[in-house]
Amino acid sequence: MELIVKKRIKQVLKGDQNAFGEIVELYKDKVIHVCYRMLGNRHEAEDISQEAFIRAYINIHTFDVDRKFSTWLYRIATNLCIDRIRKKKPDYYLDAEVTGTEGLTMYSQIQADGRLPEEEVESMELQDSIQQEIVKLPDKYRSVIVLRYIEELSLKEISEILYLPLGTVKTRIHRGREALRKQLRTM
Amino acid sequence: MNTCPDKMVHYMHEYLDEELSHEDEKELKSHLHECEACRTHFHELKRTIALVQSTSHINAPQDFTEKVMNRLPKEKKEVGMRRLLQRHPLLAAAAVFMVLMGGSVFTSWNDGNEFAFTKIENVVVDGQTVVVPEGEVVEGDLVVRNGDLRVEGEIKGDVTMINGDRYMAGGGTITGDIEEIDQGFEWLWYNIKSVFKDLGGFFQPNE
Numbered sequence: 405m406e407l408i409v410k411k412r413i414k415q416v417l418k419g420d421q422n423a424f425g426e427i428v429e430l431y432k433d434k435v436i437h438v439c440y441r442m443l444g445n446r447h448e449a450e451d452i453s454q455e456a457f458i459r460a461y462i463n464i465h466t467f468d469v470d471r472k473f474s475t476w477l478y479r480i481a482t483n484l485c486i487d488r489i490r491k492k493k494p495d496y497y498l499d500a501e502v503t504g505t506e507g508l509t510m511y512s513q514i515q516a517d518g519r520l521p522e523e524e525v526e527s528m529e530l531q532d533s534i535q536q537e538i539v540k541l542p543d544k545y546r547s548v549i550v551l552r553y554i555e556e557l558s559l560k561e562i563s564e565i566l567y568l569p570l571g572t573v574k575t576r577i578h579r580g581r582e583a584l585r586k587q588l589r590t591m
Numbered sequence: 592m593n594t595c596p597d598k599m600v601h602y603m604h605e606y607l608d609e610e611l612s613h614e615d616e617k618e619l620k621s622h623l624h625e626c627e628a629c630r631t632h633f634h635e636l637k638r639t640i641a642l643v644q645s646t647s648h649i650n651a652p653q654d655f656t657e658k659v660m661n662r663l664p665k666e667k668k669e670v671g672m673r674r675l676l677q678r679h680p681l682l683a684a685a686a687v688f689m690v691l692m693g694g695s696v697f698t699s700w701n702d703g704n705e706f707a708f709t710k711i712e713n714v715v716v717d718g719q720t721v722v723v724p725e726g727e728v729v730e731g732d733l734v735v736r737n738g739d740l741r742v743e744g745e746i747k748g749d750v751t752m753i754n755g756d757r758y759m760a761g762g763g764t765i766t767g768d769i770e771e772i773d774q775g776f777e778w779l780w781y782n783i784k785s786v787f788k789d790l791g792g793f794f795q796p797n798e
Contacts, residue, residue: 421660425660432656436649436651441646449649530645531646535646554644559608574604574610581604582600
């Protein structure tokens with residue numbers, strides 16, 4: 405896959421925009437998934453993913469073709485997510501109460517939209533709660549946990565994506581796992 | 592749990608990162624056998640990972656790529672053209688054909704290719720060749736453009752050939768200057784020179 409990507413990147417560098425479309429096709433699901441787990445919101449995840457691909461296109465000349473493209477792309481995406489988390493106002497969170505509606509959170513609003521069979525709702529509720537717990541992690545732990553367990557990347561790759569020393573990545577993963585363990589214990 | 596050494600939790604994490612040495616792993620395992628609190632801790636960690644990994648993958652919406660492509664800055668036009676020609680070789684061939692056709696149409700519009708010569712009564716035209724027949728005498732200058740000249744008689748004056756050849760028959764003579772011009776540029780140069788010659792004659796009328 406990396407080989408095809410390299411070929412496409414060379415075409416993009418020559419100014420062929422259609423070749424970039426194929427790159428987007430190859431990575432869109434992965435990027436949007438990482439963003440979703442980082443942000444906990446589908447809409448925002450799509451927004452940030454689009455932004456990530458556009459930035460990748462604009463800065464494609466700075467990409468070193470001998471390196472792994474996905475690492476570079478994930479770096480752009482995770483950095484955008486972290487920026488978004490930091491800028492985000494607290495009342496943006498899904499579990500925050502919607503103003504003027506007592507006891508009603510945005511989660512209940514989302515769930516009211518889709519009519520799904522019992523089982524699916526249950527598994528979705530579980531997934532939502534897990535997602536909620538991931539989103540509750542401080543962003544420095546969240547990014548490593550998402551990259552390690554959702555994208556299944558190696559510690560070395562994570563350290564390259566986040567520009568962090570390997571030791572720091574390990575420490576953050578340990579602490580992130582501990583934090584999640586405590587949060588998920590009752591589930 | 593507090594009675595257990597701190598390093599046990601550290602071992603657990605190293606184990607999960609697949610970085611625990613074989614000896615330490617043995618130590619961890621034997622400890623887990625004895626200590627229920629640590630066993631629970633370890634179990635919870637593994638369960639946490641399993642739960643995080645159980646979340647289903649979400650996919651990008653159908654129109655995602657299209658949306659991204661629409662938001663990209665515009666590409667250079669020449670690239671689009673080049674890609675179009677690469678994808679459709681027939682179109683490229685047609686384009687080349689049009690260029691060549693256009694070129695030939697252009698030159699034929701340029702009336703410079705037509706056969707022409709100075710109108711003199713006693714010369715004969717044979718196809719693209721101007722013939723001065725034997726015994727005839729041409730009084731004055733002769734210009735032949737895009738044709739040949741065959742001199743069998745006599746020309747009392749200058750001869751100018753543009754894009755053509757000059758053949759001299761046995762008895763043929765030309766008393767004036769002979770100039771042969773092959774290209775458009777030289778033709779232009781010849782025109783400029785003749786203008787100056789005229790001017791020169793104008794300024795020195797006494798000579």
